[in-house]
Amino acid sequence: MRASVLSAATVAALVGYAASVAIILAAATALGATPAQTASWLLAICIGKAFGSALLSWRSKVPVVLAWSTPGAALIAATSGISFSEGVGAFVVAGLLIAATGLLRPMGALVARIPDGIAAGMLAGVLLPFCLKGATAAQDLPALVLPMVAVFLVVRLWNPAMATLAAFATGIVLALLTGSDLSTLRLSAPLLDFTAPEFRPGVILGLGLPLYLVTMASQNLPGFATLRAAGYEPPVSAALTTTGLISAVTAFFGAHTVSMAAITAAICLGPDVHPDKDRRWIVGLAYAGAWLLLGLLSPTVLQLLAGLPAPVVAALVALALLSPLMGALTAAFTQADQRLPATLTLVTTASGMAAFGIGAAFWGLMVGLAVWALEHARRRPT
Numbered sequence: 001m002r003a004s005v006l007s008a009a010t011v012a013a014l015v016g017y018a019a020s021v022a023i024i025l026a027a028a029t030a031l032g033a034t035p036a037q038t039a040s041w042l043l044a045i046c047i048g049k050a051f052g053s054a055l056l057s058w059r060s061k062v063p064v065v066l067a068w069s070t071p072g073a074a075l076i077a078a079t080s081g082i083s084f085s086e087g088v089g090a091f092v093v094a095g096l097l098i099a100a101t102g103l104l105r106p107m108g109a110l111v112a113r114i115p116d117g118i119a120a121g122m123l124a125g126v127l128l129p130f131c132l133k134g135a136t137a138a139q140d141l142p143a144l145v146l147p148m149v150a151v152f153l154v155v156r157l158w159n160p161a162m163a164t165l166a167a168f169a170t171g172i173v174l175a176l177l178t179g180s181d182l183s184t185l186r187l188s189a190p191l192l193d194f195t196a197p198e199f200r201p202g203v204i205l206g207l208g209l210p211l212y213l214v215t216m217a218s219q220n221l222p223g224f225a226t227l228r229a230a231g232y233e234p235p236v237s238a239a240l241t242t243t244g245l246i247s248a249v250t251a252f253f254g255a256h257t258v259s260m261a262a263i264t265a266a267i268c269l270g271p272d273v274h275p276d277k278d279r280r281w282i283v284g285l286a287y288a289g290a291w292l293l294l295g296l297l298s299p300t301v302l303q304l305l306a307g308l309p310a311p312v313v314a315a316l317v318a319l320a321l322l323s324p325l326m327g328a329l330t331a332a333f334t335q336a337d338q339r340l341p342a343t344l345t346l347v348t349t350a351s352g353m354a355a356f357g358i359g360a361a362f363w364g365l366m367v368g369l370a371v372w373a374l375e376h377a378r379r380r381p382t
Helices: 003-030 036-062 070-077 085-103 103-112 116-140 144-160 159-178 201-229 235-252 263-267 279-295 296-308 310-332 336-351 360-377
Strands: 066-067 258-260
Touching: 003 036, 003 066, 003 070, 003 085, 003 279, 003 296, 003 310, 036 066, 036 235, 036 258, 036 279, 036 296, 066 070, 066 085, 070 116, 070 201, 070 310, 085 201, 085 235, 085 279, 116 144, 116 201, 116 310, 116 336, 116 360, 144 159, 144 310, 144 336, 159 263, 201 235, 201 258, 201 263, 201 310, 201 360, 263 360, 279 296, 310 336, 336 360
Parallel strands: none
Antiparallel strands: 066 258
């Protein structure tokens, strides 16, 4: 274990945590989670990421690092009218679907048949409302939010991965300087809180299925591509099976899906981490240790977020989701024959509409697929 390995793993974990922990809080709030359930959510998902990263890295001798599904958390945060136990049921189903994709080839082939533009349009529709709230936050509290945006843009010029973390630190400092009281912060031990799931068909279709698709399209597939770009052959089947089963188990303690990391994985894959490519897998062990520590600190982090002004948290969420939104919009409109279906998918999903107890992400996907099938049938030669 080298100092460079520990450094890379720590930075990757901090970046992943700080960049999207506020989105987890928003997701928990949308489901009506209690403070204990929210802290359990964070602890369980941190343990799941740590266990999965260490296991997959050790068994495959490939530096596999896991993440929580940030777009998935945004999807959850955009829902309404769903109880926490119903959300847990959707998380269990999403985890089992990911595991089934790793075990059953036809399952993976079926997901692969969904046009990329439509899948990206659904993701963009989930993320767009949160990014728009960043502009409202700047209007509500410009003295704090605009400096955060400025720091984000400047740091991004040199180190995109650290930009959100720098903006987060700026927001904390400015909040303290302008009178926010964070003196009540206390270190407290987190506890896992078991929640019995409820399986309601409308929630499974409106949240569980879109959560599975978003996690696959925006996290797992880019994560595998990141490993290949670094010269490694990713353990696709083992990774999907492992992360899916971990997600299904940790769901009983409130956590949503664990997935492959992409942006934070890139921090752990370069020659500066370890000169021996075949020994670089040990970064997965150090990464696991960092996430266990962050999990133990989760109640304190939640207290910190609760003590910050609401516009600061909204701006942090918006900044964290800008990069995923940019990637989703690019993918949605790359192929000319999918632009109309992708646009309708995006608009329907972003509208937040719900029908028959099923959320907007499902209906956005259905609208996009229906329009794509109609246009595809019209172009087919007779």
